[in-house]
Amino acid sequence: MTSDLLSRRAAALGGHVPTFYRQPLEIVRGAGVHVWDAQRRQYLDCYNNVPHVGHCHPRVVEAIAQQAATLNTHTRYLHPMVVEYVERLCAKFDHGLTQAIMVCTGSEANDVALRMAQAVTGARGVIATDATYHGNTSAVSALSTRRPPIGGYPPHVRLVPAPEAGMTDAEFAANVADAIAELEAAGEGFSGLMLCPFFANEAFPTVAPGFLCATEQVVRDAGGLIMADEVQPGFGRLGSHWWGHDWIGLVPDIVTLGKPMANGHPVAAVVTRPDIMEAFRSAFGYFNTFGGNPVSSAAALATLDVIEEEALVQNAATVGPHVTEMLRGLDHPFLHEVRGAGLFFGMEFRKDGAPATDFVAELVEQVVARGVLLNKIGRHGEVLKMRPPMPFSHQNAEHLVQVLDDALKATPLDA
Amino acid sequence: MTSDLLSRRAAALGGHVPTFYRQPLEIVRGAGVHVWDAQRRQYLDCYNNVPHVGHCHPRVVEAIAQQAATLNTHTRYLHPMVVEYVERLCAKFDHGLTQAIMVCTGSEANDVALRMAQAVTGARGVIATDATYHGNTSAVSALSTRRPPIGGYPPHVRLVPAPEAGMTDAEFAANVADAIAELEAAGEGFSGLMLCPFFANEAFPTVAPGFLCATEQVVRDAGGLIMADEVQPGFGRLGSHWWGHDWIGLVPDIVTLGKPMANGHPVAAVVTRPDIMEAFRSAFGYFNTFGGNPVSSAAALATLDVIEEEALVQNAATVGPHVTEMLRGLDHPFLHEVRGAGLFFGMEFRKDGAPATDFVAELVEQVVARGVLLNKIGRHGEVLKMRPPMPFSHQNAEHLVQVLDDALKATPLDA
Numbered sequence: 039m040t041s042d043l044l045s046r047r048a049a050a051l052g053g054h055v056p057t058f059y060r061q062p063l064e065i066v067r068g069a070g071v072h073v074w075d076a077q078r079r080q081y082l083d084c085y086n087n088v089p090h091v092g093h094c095h096p097r098v099v100e101a102i103a104q105q106a107a108t109l110n111t112h113t114r115y116l117h118p119m120v121v122e123y124v125e126r127l128c129a130k131f132d133h134g135l136t137q138a139i140m141v142c143t144g145s146e147a148n149d150v151a152l153r154m155a156q157a158v159t160g161a162r163g164v165i166a167t168d169a170t171y172h173g174n175t176s177a178v179s180a181l182s183t184r185r186p187p188i189g190g191y192p193p194h195v196r197l198v199p200a201p202e203a204g205m206t207d208a209e210f211a212a213n214v215a216d217a218i219a220e221l222e223a224a225g226e227g228f229s230g231l232m233l234c235p236f237f238a239n240e241a242f243p244t245v246a247p248g249f250l251c252a253t254e255q256v257v258r259d260a261g262g263l264i265m266a267d268e269v270q271p272g273f274g275r276l277g278s279h280w281w282g283h284d285w286i287g288l289v290p291d292i293v294t295l296g297k298p299m300a301n302g303h304p305v306a307a308v309v310t311r312p313d314i315m316e317a318f319r320s321a322f323g324y325f326n327t328f329g330g331n332p333v334s335s336a337a338a339l340a341t342l343d344v345i346e347e348e349a350l351v352q353n354a355a356t357v358g359p360h361v362t363e364m365l366r367g368l369d370h371p372f373l374h375e376v377r378g379a380g381l382f383f384g385m386e387f388r389k390d391g392a393p394a395t396d397f398v399a400e401l402v403e404q405v406v407a408r409g410v411l412l413n414k415i416g417r418h419g420e421v422l423k424m425r426p427p428m429p430f431s432h433q434n435a436e437h438l439v440q441v442l443d444d445a446l447k448a449t450p451l452d453a
Numbered sequence: 454m455t456s457d458l459l460s461r462r463a464a465a466l467g468g469h470v471p472t473f474y475r476q477p478l479e480i481v482r483g484a485g486v487h488v489w490d491a492q493r494r495q496y497l498d499c500y501n502n503v504p505h506v507g508h509c510h511p512r513v514v515e516a517i518a519q520q521a522a523t524l525n526t527h528t529r530y531l532h533p534m535v536v537e538y539v540e541r542l543c544a545k546f547d548h549g550l551t552q553a554i555m556v557c558t559g560s561e562a563n564d565v566a567l568r569m570a571q572a573v574t575g576a577r578g579v580i581a582t583d584a585t586y587h588g589n590t591s592a593v594s595a596l597s598t599r600r601p602p603i604g605g606y607p608p609h610v611r612l613v614p615a616p617e618a619g620m621t622d623a624e625f626a627a628n629v630a631d632a633i634a635e636l637e638a639a640g641e642g643f644s645g646l647m648l649c650p651f652f653a654n655e656a657f658p659t660v661a662p663g664f665l666c667a668t669e670q671v672v673r674d675a676g677g678l679i680m681a682d683e684v685q686p687g688f689g690r691l692g693s694h695w696w697g698h699d700w701i702g703l704v705p706d707i708v709t710l711g712k713p714m715a716n717g718h719p720v721a722a723v724v725t726r727p728d729i730m731e732a733f734r735s736a737f738g739y740f741n742t743f744g745g746n747p748v749s750s751a752a753a754l755a756t757l758d759v760i761e762e763e764a765l766v767q768n769a770a771t772v773g774p775h776v777t778e779m780l781r782g783l784d785h786p787f788l789h790e791v792r793g794a795g796l797f798f799g800m801e802f803r804k805d806g807a808p809a810t811d812f813v814a815e816l817v818e819q820v821v822a823r824g825v826l827l828n829k830i831g832r833h834g835e836v837l838k839m840r841p842p843m844p845f846s847h848q849n850a851e852h853l854v855q856v857l858d859d860a861l862k863a864t865p866l867d868a
Contacts, residue, residue, distance in 0.1 A: 040531065043531050043533060043536060044531065046536050046540065047531065047535075047536045049551075049552075050536050050539040050540050050543065050551075050552060050553065051528075051535075051536070051539060051552060051553065051554070051745075052552045052554075052727065052730035052731065052734050053730075053731060053734055054731075054734035054735065054738075055528065055734070056529055056738075056740055057529055057530070057531065058529045058530065062530070062531050063530050063531065064530065064531040064532065064533075065524060065526055065530040065531075065532065066523075066524060066532070067523055067524050068523075068524045068525070068526065073524070073526070086526065088525075088526070088527065088742065088743075089525065089526075093524065093525070094521065094522050094523065094524065094525065096522070098521075099518065099521045099522045102517060102518065102521050103514065103517065103518035103521065103522075106509065106513075106514045106517050106518065106717075106718075107509050107511070107514045107518075108481075108482055108483075108509065109480060109481060109482050109483045109488070109508065109509065110483070110503075110504065110508070110509065110716075110717035110718075111480055111483065111488070111501065111503070111504075111717075112503065113466075113470065114471055114472055114473045115472070115473065115477070115478050115479065115480040116455065116458050116459065116462065116472065116477050116478065116479040116480075117479065117480065117481070118458060118479075120462075120466070121458060121461050121462045121465050121466070124465040124466060125461065125465050128465065136464075136465075137464075137465060137466060137467045138465065138466065139466070139467075140466075142557045142558050142561075142719045142743070143557050143558070143561065143741070143742070143743055144742070145561070145741075146557075146558065146560070146561070146589075146590065149590050149591050152591065153591060153603060156603040156604065157603055160603075160604075162603075162604055174561075174739055174740065174741055175561065175564050175590045175591065175592065176564050176567065176568060176590065176591065176592035177590065177591035177592055179737075184738050185736070185737055185738040188568060188571045188572055188575075188577075188736050188737065189571065189575075189577055296742075297742055301525075302521075302525035302526070302743075302746065302748065303521075303525075303719075303743075303748070304557045304718075304719040304743035304746075304749070312467065315467035315468075316467065316468060316469075319467050319468055319469035319470070320469065321600070321603050322594075322600055322603065323469075323471075323599050323600040324589055325471055325589065326558070326560075326589055327503065327558070327559070327711075327712055328557070328558055328717075328719035330466075331717065331719075333717065333718070334719070
């Protein structure tokens, strides 16, 4: 069955369409923190952040079903739901971030953010880290190192070394300052710095709150804007704060949101200050047909309701440290570091002082074979990455750690 | 109520967020070809193409509700539904277009199409018309004349005069040839031509089938690709054909789809040949988290089912000509032309040989005041644009024409 589906898939979608794991999984059902494959095998989902409040949460499903049966249009007609949602969303932000544009994907959100910074500064130059990913549009993917853009990197993009163990905040800020100087010297000017405040795609290196303060000052001194990509850390995943930028102590001018925002419904947003919104709206006649439609707004509202009513941020704040504490208790010769915040955590493995790439690749397969979903990240794939749905419980955490313990013992050291 | 909502909306979404009509409508419910405002007033919807098979079609609503309650993940896990949908979608195409990438918006689809053409040709130069709109990402909006990109038009974009009454196919082709020569001379090279085969945003000028044959040859001779944006004419709207490119007799290399594809659920796609897909997938590691997810696929599948089972393409083929025939029977001194195909039609008004811009603006308001939704288009807003949901009946057509007749009589000639 699965091999038939794989060949039909390749015929219909083309080659090189990524799947997870050596033996791709056919997942057919989800509920809470669990999913089931076509053979009815259950998996504990420790990886998917899109079903933020749990797979197929009945409250979100009901909101989608009810609004889809009532009306689905676009924001050129007035509708109270998009207004109510943006009001409630913006109430979760400080720093004067009181307005939002609703879009459909994190990629669209970051694409808008880049243009907001251009509209404010009149410049195009933009800086990101050299191990990041902010999305798949032409403009945004130019910030990605995964595959260089066709025709090479555009001249207005500069990538600075991502934070890693041992890098000081002053070093990171100095690299940003150098990149700004390069952009200015090249005549590109400087519009801003885009980063994930948790450095999620950079394998979330351990950095102390305050790490970005010096960088923020460098960016402000140069007249640039701070764009915080909250697609991964946002909506309370880090437990102690609703947003990654508040967790690390960074004041953003623009915040982008995506994946977890409506529990899987294609909803994303750009949140900013009125002065920036005005500059963008004046410079650019932006309209997004599906963005903020009544069904998307209903799904996002229900997701917000569930986060609050089920106290999921508090859950991340209590379960997260419990998990990392238990993970630190695991004994393995290659275990280099357990790190994370809230329900976003991982384990870095090194072997003879080098990234244990092959070991981690095999470990992932061993864990999945035991019915737990997770994955790896890092420049060399040396970090186990875990980012479960937010209703992840202490019991789920204990299940995960038990499986990890078994998998660690079963994975050959010479893998 | 509405004025309170307007001020809350401006505070939350910012200024310059477009609405339709002098007195913006608060639409709260939809069913079939009708919508209702907050005052329970009914409108015949002659404008919205997103609810392609009718507002809140129960079949599509049920498919969304059922799949949302079962599973919503992404294509890195295998799922039969996205494969089944792409198979069924591609079966609607000739010209070797057998593969598709699922995305979330028409903008994302066109953004991918531009990169496919770049991947195949190794060049960036692209041509569109000077009265078009293909979407809102940074890359795609550079093809739009509505608002120049911040920092000016990029050097790889050339806009040719849109077709209009009196322009021959040879003239359009010659302009494209000139633009190609300019791009080559500027060192940009030529990747392709992107256009809507119905020239929807160019106010759908009357062009005969075959109009683009000479242009197609020019593009092929230069090694470029034809990108057909089917967001508006696609899925049978033109009645005689499923796709605008087959209606006009154009063989595309890449086709993009959007708005009507899943009746309002944020779903879009890029359909192409395997050789082009391979070039793109090899050059660019594309992944779209929400694209082709099980709920999106279920919504798109149900929409396809309804189009077929309710014979909506045939409906467009019979009701469309009936409407335009009745519209031609309307008597008005400014009525210059009634035109269209299937359920995409309009009326151009001219006064003293010039576009009757103000008259049409007032006419739209008069029609809306009588409970019928439509809008205007054209470089000077001189064309009434009508594009109703596909279940639009003969009776709906008679209602529309009666209201138009009344509104024409009520609109002052010196408006």
